[in-house]
Amino acid sequence: MSTATESAGARLVLNIYIGLFVLYLFLPLAVMSAAAFNSYDYPSVTQWRGFTLHWFVALANDQRLLQGLVNSVLVALGVIAVSIPAGLSGALILTRLGQRSGTFLYSVLVSPVLTPGIILGISSLIFWREFGVPGGLFVAVMAQSSFIASYAMLLFLARLQRQDRTLEEAALDLGASHTMVFRRITLPFLAPTCFTAAVVAFLQSFENYNTTVFAIGGEWTLVTEIASRLRFGLSPVINVVGVIFVVLTLVAATGYVLLKGKPKR
Amino acid sequence: MGSLARAYGRPLATLITGITLLWILVLILVPLGAMVEQSLWWRDSKGDVSLAIDRLYNDISLIELDRNAETDPAKQAAFDKALAEKQAEVATLEAEEKNPPKTYGFANFTRMSALHFYIFVRTILYALLVTALALVVCYPVAYVVALASGPRKAVILMVALIVPYAINELLRVYAWLMILDYRGVINGILGWFGVVDLDNRGWIPFLENPSAVFLAMIYTYVLFMVFPMVNTLETLDRNQIEAARDLGASTARIHRRVIIPHAKPGIAVGCIMTFMLSAGSYSVPAIMTRGQGGDWFSQLVYRQFYESNNWNMGSAYAVSLLVVCTAFILIMMRLFGVGLRDIAK
Numbered sequence: 083m084s085t086a087t088e089s090a091g092a093r094l095v096l097n098i099y100i101g102l103f104v105l106y107l108f109l110p111l112a113v114m115s116a117a118a119f120n121s122y123d124y125p126s127v128t129q130w131r132g133f134t135l136h137w138f139v140a141l142a143n144d145q146r147l148l149q150g151l152v153n154s155v156l157v158a159l160g161v162i163a164v165s166i167p168a169g170l171s172g173a174l175i176l177t178r179l180g181q182r183s184g185t186f187l188y189s190v191l192v193s194p195v196l197t198p199g200i201i202l203g204i205s206s207l208i209f210w211r212e213f214g215v216p217g218g219l220f221v222a223v224m225a226q227s228s229f230i231a232s233y234a235m236l237l238f239l240a241r242l243q244r245q246d247r248t249l250e251e252a253a254l255d256l257g258a259s260h261t262m263v264f265r266r267i268t269l270p271f272l273a274p275t276c277f278t279a280a281v282v283a284f285l286q287s288f289e290n291y292n293t294t295v296f297a298i299g300g301e302w303t304l305v306t307e308i309a310s311r312l313r314f315g316l317s318p319v320i321n322v323v324g325v326i327f328v329v330l331t332l333v334a335a336t337g338y339v340l341l342k343g344k345p346k347r
Numbered sequence: 348m349g350s351l352a353r354a355y356g357r358p359l360a361t362l363i364t365g366i367t368l369l370w371i372l373v374l375i376l377v378p379l380g381a382m383v384e385q386s387l388w389w390r391d392s393k394g395d396v397s398l399a400i401d402r403l404y405n406d407i408s409l410i411e412l413d414r415n416a417e418t419d420p421a422k423q424a425a426f427d428k429a430l431a432e433k434q435a436e437v438a439t440l441e442a443e444e445k446n447p448p449k450t451y452g453f454a455n456f457t458r459m460s461a462l463h464f465y466i467f468v469r470t471i472l473y474a475l476l477v478t479a480l481a482l483v484v485c486y487p488v489a490y491v492v493a494l495a496s497g498p499r500k501a502v503i504l505m506v507a508l509i510v511p512y513a514i515n516e517l518l519r520v521y522a523w524l525m526i527l528d529y530r531g532v533i534n535g536i537l538g539w540f541g542v543v544d545l546d547n548r549g550w551i552p553f554l555e556n557p558s559a560v561f562l563a564m565i566y567t568y569v570l571f572m573v574f575p576m577v578n579t580l581e582t583l584d585r586n587q588i589e590a591a592r593d594l595g596a597s598t599a600r601i602h603r604r605v606i607i608p609h610a611k612p613g614i615a616v617g618c619i620m621t622f623m624l625s626a627g628s629y630s631v632p633a634i635m636t637r638g639q640g641g642d643w644f645s646q647l648v649y650r651q652f653y654e655s656n657n658w659n660m661g662s663a664y665a666v667s668l669l670v671v672c673t674a675f676i677l678i679m680m681r682l683f684g685v686g687l688r689d690i691a692k
Contacts, residue, residue, distance in 0.1 A: 111518075114522040129530075205381060208385050323518070328510075
C-alpha cells in the first residue's frame with residue numbers, strides 16, 4: 083500500500099490536483115472527439131446541429147488523406163528497415179566497448195534524440211540535395227531514422243545488459259561457428275526487443291511532424307497533410323481522424339498496461 | 348572491435364561496425380556538417396551587376412543604331428569591334444550574375460535582422476518558461492503516480508497519462524485551436540451568456556494573442572516532463588521516506604532532502620526534453636497561427652527554406668537554435684550533476 087507521507091488533508095488536495103490535471107489533459111480531446119459527430123460543417127460543440135456520421139464518410143472519400151495514410155505507412159516501414167539494423171549494431175558495439183571510448187560513441191549515437199526535430203529535417207534535406215535527391219518520402223525516412231535508430235539502440239542496450247554472455251562463450255567452446263552463435267543465441271534473445279523496437283519506430287515515425295515537414299518537400303504524409311489543411315480552416319473531417327486516433331490509443335494503452343501487469347515496486 | 352570480433356567472428360563484426368559507421372556518417376554527422384557548411388557561405392546577388400548589364404545593353408543598342416546609320420566600311424568595322432567588346436563584357440557579367448561566387452564567413456549569423464533576433468530571444472524565453480511551468484505542474488503528479496498511490500491507482504493514472512501523451516501532437520494542438528478559435532468553445536460559451544456576439548463577429552480573438560501559442564505549447568509538451576520523473580521516482584525505496592518520517596522530518600524536508608535529490612536525473616531529462624521540444628517546435632505555432640503569424644523562431648526557419656528560398660540564412664538560423672539547445676543540455680547536466688548515460692534511459 084501507499085506510504086502515508088502526508089496528512090489526510092494533504093492527500094485530499096493532492097487527489098483533487100491530480101483529478102484536475104487529468105481533466106485538463108482529457109477535456110480538449112473530448113471536445114475534439116465530440117465535434118466529429120456534429121452535423122455542422124464547422125467543428126464545434128457549442129453550436130450543436132444534431133448527431134451525424136457524415137464526416138466519417140467524408141474521410142473515407144478523401145483521396146489526399148488516404149494517400150497520406152499510405153505514404154505514412156511507407157515511410158514508417160522504411161524507418162523500421164533502416165533504424166532496427168542501425169540501432170542493433172550500435173547497441174552490440176557499445177556493449178563490447180570499454181567505458182572510455184564507449185562514452186564518446188554513446189554520446190554521438192544518442193545525440194539525435196536530444197536534437198530539435200526541425201534540425202534533423204533540415205540537415206537531411208541539405209545533405210541529400212548534394213546528391214540530387216529533393217525533399218520527399220525518401221529524405222523523410224532518412225531524417226526520421228537518424229533519431230528513431232537511437233531509440234531502438236536504447237531499447238537493445240537495455241536488453242543486452244541483461245544478457246548472460248557465458249551462453250555465447252559456451253557455444254563457441256563447443257565448436258559452434260560465430261554466425262551460428264549469433265543466429266541461434268544472440269538473435270533469439272533479442273527477438274522480443276526487435277518487435278518492441280519496430281512498434282516504437284512505427285509509432286514514432288507515423289506521429290512525426292516537426293522533422294517530416296522539413297524533409298518531405300512536395301509530398302505529404304497523413305500528419306503533414308492534416309497540418310496543411312488546418313491552415314485553410316477547420317473541418318470536422320480532421321476531428322474524425324482525431325476520434326480514430328483517440329480510440330486506437332485508448333485501446334493500445336490499456337492493452338499495453340494490462341499486458342505489462344502491475345508496475346513493480 | 349577486438350572483443351566484437353571474438354564474440355561474433357570477423358565477418359559479422361565488420362558488418363556490425365559498417366552499419367554503425369554508416370548510421371553515424373550518413374544519418375548524423377555529415378548531414379549536420381552539411382548544414383553547418385551551408386550556414387557559413389552565401390552568394391552575393393549584387394544589384395550593381397544587374398545594373399551594369401542593363402547599361403551595357405543600352406550601349407549596345409546605341410552602337411548598333413550608329414553602325415546601321417554609318418556607310419563608311421572603315422567606321423563600320425570600328426563599330427563592330429566596339430560591339431564585340433561590349434558583348435563579351437555582357438557575357439562575363441551575366442555568367443557572374445547567374446552564378447555569383449561563394450563567400451565564406453559568419454555574415455548569415457550577424458545579418459539576422461533586429462526583429463528576427465527579438466523573436467529568437469523571445470522563443471528561448473518562452474521555451475524556458477514552458478519548461479519551468481511544466482516542472483512545477485508535473486512534480487506533484489509524478490510524485491503521486493510513482494510514490495503516493497497503490498498499485499491499482501498507479502496503473503489507472505499511468506493509462507490516463509499515456510493516452511494523451513501518445514495521441515498525435517498535431518491533434519492535441521488542434522483541440523486547443525478548436526477551443527480558442529473565433530467560433531471556438533470559449534467564445535461559444537461566452538455567446539450563450541451574451542458576453543460576446545458571434546453573429547456580428549464580436550468574438551474575442553484569443554488566437555491573435557501570442558499566449559495562445561504558449562498555452563497550446565504547455566498542453567502539448569507537459570507530459571514529456573512527467574514520464575522521466577515518474578521513471579526515476581519509481582526506483583526510490585519507499586522505506587527511505589518512511590525512515591525520514593520516523594526520524595521526525597517534516598513533509599517539506601522529506602521532499603527537499605530525500606525525494607527531489609533522488610529525482611534529479613529525471614528532472615534533468617524532463618527539462619531537457621521539454622525545452623528542446625518547445626524551443627524547436629514548428630507544429631504548435633504553425634497551427635495556432637494558421638501559418639500567419641511569425642511568433643516562433645521555427646517559423647522563421649521554415650520560411651527561409653520554403654518561402655524566401657534562402658537556405659544559407661535558414662541554416663544559420665537552425666545552427667543558432669542547435670547551439671542554444673546544446674548549451675541548455677550542458678548547463679542542465681552540470682547543474683544536476685548527471686551524465687549522458689543517466690539522461691538517455
